[in-house]
Amino acid sequence: MGRPRTPLLDRARITTTALQLVAEKGEFSVPQIARRLGAQTASVYHHVDGRDGIVELMRERICEAIDTATLTLEPWDAALAAWARSYRAAFAAHPRVIPLLMTSPVRAPKVLEQYERAVGLLLAVGFAAEDVMPALTGLENLVLGSALDLAAPATMWELPDENSTPHLARALAAVGAGRADAAFEVALEGLIAHCRSVLTATGDQPSR
Amino acid sequence: MGRPRTPLLDRARITTTALQLVAEKGEFSVPQIARRLGAQTASVYHHVDGRDGIVELMRERICEAIDTATLTLEPWDAALAAWARSYRAAFAAHPRVIPLLMTSPVRAPKVLEQYERAVGLLLAVGFAAEDVMPALTGLENLVLGSALDLAAPATMWELPDENSTPHLARALAAVGAGRADAAFEVALEGLIAHCRSVLTATGDQPSR
Numbered sequence: 001m002g003r004p005r006t007p008l009l010d011r012a013r014i015t016t017t018a019l020q021l022v023a024e025k026g027e028f029s030v031p032q033i034a035r036r037l038g039a040q041t042a043s044v045y046h047h048v049d050g051r052d053g054i055v056e057l058m059r060e061r062i063c064e065a066i067d068t069a070t071l072t073l074e075p076w077d078a079a080l081a082a083w084a085r086s087y088r089a090a091f092a093a094h095p096r097v098i099p100l101l102m103t104s105p106v107r108a109p110k111v112l113e114q115y116e117r118a119v120g121l122l123l124a125v126g127f128a129a130e131d132v133m134p135a136l137t138g139l140e141n142l143v144l145g146s147a148l149d150l151a152a153p154a155t156m157w158e159l160p161d162e163n164s165t166p167h168l169a170r171a172l173a174a175v176g177a178g179r180a181d182a183a184f185e186v187a188l189e190g191l192i193a194h195c196r197s198v199l200t201a202t203g204d205q206p207s208r
Numbered sequence: 209m210g211r212p213r214t215p216l217l218d219r220a221r222i223t224t225t226a227l228q229l230v231a232e233k234g235e236f237s238v239p240q241i242a243r244r245l246g247a248q249t250a251s252v253y254h255h256v257d258g259r260d261g262i263v264e265l266m267r268e269r270i271c272e273a274i275d276t277a278t279l280t281l282e283p284w285d286a287a288l289a290a291w292a293r294s295y296r297a298a299f300a301a302h303p304r305v306i307p308l309l310m311t312s313p314v315r316a317p318k319v320l321e322q323y324e325r326a327v328g329l330l331l332a333v334g335f336a337a338e339d340v341m342p343a344l345t346g347l348e349n350l351v352l353g354s355a356l357d358l359a360a361p362a363t364m365w366e367l368p369d370e371n372s373t374p375h376l377a378r379a380l381a382a383v384g385a386g387r388a389d390a391a392f393e394v395a396l397e398g399l400i401a402h403c404r405s406v407l408t409a410t411g412d413q414p415s416r
Contacts (some may be wrong), residue, residue, distance in 0.1 A: 002226075002238075006253040015378070022234075025234070025235055026234030026235040026308075027234040027235065028308070029312065033399070036322040052326050059232065061247055064415075072214040095310075095311065096234075099234070099356055102305065102356045102357060102360055103359045104361070105360070105366045106364060108373070112367065112372070112373050112376065115365065115373065116374075116375050117375050119373075119375040119378075119379045122379075123375055123379070128382075129378055129379055129381075129382035130383055132383075133379050133380060133390075134383065134392060134394045135391075136391075137387060137388070137391035138350070138354075138392065138394050138398070139395070140353070140357075141350055141356070141391060141392065142346070142349055142350045143348055143353070144356065145348070145352045145353030145354075146346075146349040146353075148306070148310045149310060149349050151307075151310070151311045152310055152311055153312070155313055155315055157320065157323065158313045158314065158315045159320065160317070164317070164324075165322070165323065165327075166324075167324050167327040167328040168323050168324045168327045170337055171327045171331070171337055171340040173336035173337075173339050174336075174340070174341075175341040175342065179341055179342065179345060180343075180345070182342040183341070183342045183343075183346040183364075184305075184346065185342075186339075186402065187347070187350060187399055187402070188400060190399045190401065191395055191398045193396070193405075194394065194395070194397060194398025194399075194401060196393070197401075200366050207384070
């Protein structure tokens, strides 16, 4: 009554609707977004840079939840680990978007800026330029695989009985409810330790 | 002409169709499978143990491509690395199925048997029971994240110009076309080295 109505279409609402569709269906289309927002498909295209633009809006929205202040922590290995934990938490809220984002090129300026900071950190501490992307990508693969694992059911292995797979039954009995977190932390520790050894092998002195 | 016709429905054809649907749409439904095979939905249910049963058939099909003979290699760390490489290759052919499988409990007997062998290997070389599932899950998260990365476009970061993200531009220029493989191998080496150190820390003597 007299208050301005929420506009049917803006980039934020389009992004939210695309994320909802992917969460429900594993995919989205521009006509589906238009239908949910009670708009014409052509009107949606008026607000975004095509379907690829919507993918980048989703990427930007999810990456906004990553705490980039972690990248300023010292020493650098603590910074990288803290960034990886925050990165995993951000994507764990959107597991079904992960394959979509991993198979589309990164164009969102704010996300490129986040890569710039992470790459800058590794270069600053003495990583050889050719080692940076393999190290970061390996870390991201672990982070995103582990984010998917956070969406796994509490009982991930359903054994018909203990006798058919006795070793698996024993290993599962020995690990508690924190399996997903323990797996991520152990693997993260392994990757970061390996980054340390790569850095030492280059022989450069870290500058921070 | 006298030759037997291919039956419209059997578990293998249902599995293939489900994999095709997920590859195209990111999801599948039993009615969609029925439609593609020119059958009634009820007839599909006659062959499989519900929708969950189809998920397990897809898991079994993909995991059949993993070379489990790798798990008998010696020493154990070479076995684990070879298994991880074969595991990644098997799933790289089906990237969009990964989130579906990672969020449904493992029930397929042949797949449980493969876990049994991997767990048995780690227990046999002296891993503490409580360390086995974290180590294996961490490795799987890396493997599946890296399988998704193999489906990434050749140019994964599209920079508007070199000046806005100079560090990222430099790191990308320094790494060649083998970025995805290099990232996986570096991270795999890190995880396996960490497994070695976990094993040493337990103080047990490996039995092989």
